[in-house]
Amino acid sequence: MRSRITIIFGALFVNQVLGEYGMAHFSDKGVKDGKDYCIFFNSQWARLPQDLHKASRLQIHDLTASVLCSPSEVPVEGFANRIPMVLRGNCTFYEKVRLAQINGARGLLIVSKDRLIPPAGNKTQYEEIDIPVALLSYTDMLDISKTFGKGREVAMYAPNEPVLDYNMVIIFVMAVGTVAIGGYWAGSRDIKKRYMKHKRDDGVEKQDEETVDVTPIMICVFVVTCCTMLVLLYLFYDYLVYLIIIIFCLASSIGLYSCLWPFVRRIPVGKCRIPENNLPYCHKRPQVRMLVLFAFCVAVSVTWGVFRNEDQWAWVLQDALGIAFCLYMLKTIRLPTFKACTLLLVVLFVYDVFFVFITPLFTKSGESIMVELPMVLKVPRLNSSPLALCDRPFSLLGFGDILVPGLLVAYCHRFDILMQSSRIYFLACTIGYGIGLLITFVALALMQMGQPALLYLVPCTLLTSLVVALWRRELPMFWTGCGFVKEAPQPALVKAPILCTQNPDPPTEGPSANHKPHASEPTYQCEDPTPPPEKALKEEATQSE
Structure with missing residues (x-):
């Protein structure tokens, strides 16, 4: 699914212009290998093929010293079966692409120093134009001039973008792993x-x-x-x-x-x-x-x-x-x-x-x-x-x-x-x-x-x-959060039945009634088993290391 951007015109009227990302594959003349550059186009002018092999490879006419807003800026020989590359500014997108089309151009690349926006027009203008028009960043234009010679060619196409990328797996592992390790470490440290x-x-x-x-x-x-x-x-x-x-x-x-x-x-x-x-x-x-x-x-x-x-x-x-x-x-x-x-x-x-x-x-x-x-x-x-x-x-x-x-x-x-x-x-x-x-x-x-x-x-x-x-x-x-609040004296979290670890009180009647415990015999003591025993605390503390 291709990316789309909505541009808002005015305070009272909202007009949606659909801009789509595509690619401009530049290469030297007669050389298949080249380099892709990002372009931003409006398919209402003309659509681009999805496959590079189906795109027409055409010669570039470098006119970046001009904005192509008047017929005087068109060369004498025109743009026969070529794609002019011009600067953005001074006139509308329609005026530029119309001049390019009537002079034989097969497409138009507009170099923009600002952020890329959809080349907009109206319904009548869309019906009149049948060649693709796209925006290319000024930085990419400078790189193209350094990388390729004067006889460079370009093929414009718009491949479909995958719904999900494989890098989501890496982000998932990093995020869940950090949460799990951090949560475990924090609890063990506590x-x-x-x-x-x-x-x-x-x-x-x-x-x-x-x-x-x-x-x-x-x-x-x-x-x-x-x-x-x-x-x-x-x-x-x-x-x-x-x-x-x-x-x-x-x-x-x-x-x-x-x-x-x-x-x-x-x-x-x-x-x-x-x-x-x-x-x-x-x-x-x-x-x-x-x-x-x-x-x-x-x-x-x-x-x-x-x-x-x-x-x-x-x-x-x-x-x-x-x-x-x-x-x-x-x-x-x-x-x-x-x-x-x-x-x-x-x-x-x-x-x-x-x-x-x-x-x-x-x-x-x-x-x-x-x-x-x-x-x-x-x-x-x-x-x-x-x-x-x-x-x-x-x-x-x-x-x-x-x-x-x-x-x-x-x-x-x-x-x-x-x-x-x-x-x-x-x-x-x-x-x-x-x-x-x-x-x-x-x-x-x-x-x-x-x-x-x-x-x-x-x-x-x-x-x-x-x-x-x-x-x-x-x-x-x-x-x-019973047991976590500092002011609390760490009370037992669960009231468990009392465990008696020693002998009960001596009977008041029967044969053992007159028996008195020896000084060495233990007296009656009870424990609340709820708090974690020292051994468990020690094991958890050791794991936190």
Whole structure:
């Protein structure tokens, strides 16, 4: 299905002009091999064949020094069986293509320095013209002039674009894997902290990052801040985008360090500490391997920041840094109750839908502001269609589409550990996230436009967790996050029958009535088995390593 763009004329009247992406295959005369360039055309002038082999290969008449708006600009010999390439401006598309057609042209390429728009006309003009007219970018025209000689030829065609690209599989694996690993890591780290607190040994934990419990006020402040930032980006994008890039580089460096340190600290090399000094952040004499790892993480982030526009390989660094950033945030930020999870997901659900579906109506490019930010996972299209050069050559998934549901998955894992429920909440919520992502891909294929992923991810994850809690009859505890709130003295989650591990009180009658327990005999004691035993805590803490 080909991409289409709607152009709005005036404030009272709306006229839809259908523009379609096609390809212009340039080559030197007599040479079959060449290079494809993106063009934008209106099939109401004339349609293009879908196959390159069925397209006519015609010679280009380079008239890029002219705009072809008057007969005086037409060469004496005309354009017999050729395709003139002219600049855009000074007159309508109809005037240009009419001059080209009456002088024998077989098509028209209009070079545009601005963004490509559909070459529009009216019904009468469409009926009069029977040659194709298409727009070519000025950058591509410069590349064509450098690559091919004066006798270059062109064949214009418009292949069908595949509904779904194979890169969706890569994005699916990265997103679901990040959510699953981040949620599991966050829950295991939480139980490790409980075990260390139980052992009254905080020495190791003091070296680790502290968690941040999210409150409703923090959620409201976060959403308001995000909305403000996006509005400011719309107004001052050319300046603030560099601030966003710097913030992402710093945050991703910390995230990459946090993810790699558990592996590096197992390496028996570089344990020696640096000499005593007064340098910032080094006065505690960190290990040499810590400094080497920190320098490596900063170098990776800076490399991406400098070469972020290199489409061939920079996306790999961006995805690696993005995944590390998401894992770090999932490990650090903690939602203490399912109530907080619901509030956060619902608010960001509305936020995502608004900025994806509504803001394009107010932007000059007709695209959502969030598409232009670096806070996304991106994978280049892997299909063989040359249309991958047009439109947007990458498939994108925002970090928020991973982080927001991931916080719920992490909450489910912590609740599983406290309830000793064999991670049923964690698995169910992770599967719900995967199903929601698949629904997002299907909606993307059917609607052929960017989709707010949270529109599908939020219902799938929230409803799945809610159904599991109802099925297990644990909704009150799951909703209030019993055991997660700091102010609570960690009460028992489930009131279980008392287990008596010693002999009961002596009888008051019978042969044993006069028997008195010896000093060495144990007295009556009972235990509540609900809190996780030390052995289970130790096992979970060991797994989190």
